[in-house]
Amino acid sequence: MVDMPNTPRVSLLVTDLDNTLWDWFEAWHSSFSAMLRRLSQLSEVPQRQLEREIQMVHRRRGTSEYSYLLNELPSLLRRNPHSQPLKVYDDAIHVLNRERLRSTKLYSGVLATLRELRRRKIPVVAYTESVAYWSEWRIRRTGLDGLIKVMYSSPDHDFPLGVSAHDLRTQPPDTYGLKVTTHKRVPPGILKPNTDVLKSILADFSVPPKGAVYVGDSLMKDVAMAQELGVYDVYAQYGASQDREGYDLLRRVSHWTQQDIERERELSAQPTITPSYVLSEGFSQLLSMFDFAEA
Ligand SMILES: [Mg+2]
Structure with a gap:
């Protein structure tokens, strides 16, 4: 010894x-920012508007990793009164998952x-x-x-x-x-x-x-x-x-x-x-x- x-x-x-x-920060940032860009493109809601709504949901849920996030964003709900935003903007979630998988190390x-x-x-x-x-x-x-x-x-x-x-x-x-x-x-x-x-x-x-x-x-x-x-x-x-x-x-x-x-x-x-x-x-x-x- x-x-x-x-x-x-x-x-x-x-x-x-x-x-x-x-x-964690790198994995979060690369996946979340990619998701946000895609979501904004698909929904035509400006990113800053989405960010404000996302912060409200995260605060209400007490976490920044909330799986039902998209279903609770007012702008997306207004645009899709008869369907779930999570389904409509499925591609944004794919982007998030793919990037998270790649960058978690x-x-x-x-x-x-x-x-x-x-x-x-x-x-x-x-x-x-x-x-x-x-x-x-x-x-x-x-x-x-x-x-x-x-x-x-x-x-x-x-x-x-x-x-x-x-x-x-x-x-x-x-x-x-x-x-x-x-x-x-x-x-x-x-x-x-x-x-x-x-x-x-x-x-x-x-x-x-x-x-x-x-x-x-x-x-x-x-x-x-x-x-x-x-x-x-x-x-x-x-x-x-x-x-x-x-x-x-x-x-x-x-x-x-x-x-x-x-x-x-x-x-x-x-x-x-x-x-x-x-x-x-x-x-x-x-x-x-x-x-x-x-x-
Ligand atoms: Mg820590």
């Missing part, structure tokens, strides 16, 4: 998913790092605020089913009256769900940096705060939460997207409140949260920052 002075010994990794393990080094942690018998727990359905889809798509022991996600969004999650499914049943990773839902309304979920993860694995590492790309949510509990906090700086081209589109259409957006802007301009560890290059830097050893 190589002695690593100043390298904390830890036995549990808790990680955020979006923009920490994969580039792990950051380099993630797979190798998670495999190394599995070799060392270190449990990896994921904690995301994205909804259950899309979190499972991304875990399957990126091949992480099983490399993550437990995933905590938000529950799925509400469905329109008379529609169930089952009705959304168009593929055979075994193409859904996770085979190995256990999937748990966070109670609705619990959002990072609330520490309840992280606290219960530590309790489940009987690990004290200084026996665990938490990594994420949001200073305001991930780093603040880990610091409050005294878990080793790691900032996935490579995942920060706030200054990237297209982030304004996300601000314009997402379910975030104006207050969230302002706070994130302020923090990005003048960080008041200083992370203890920073991954400037990539996820695999974790392996040299900490001594991951079985408890």
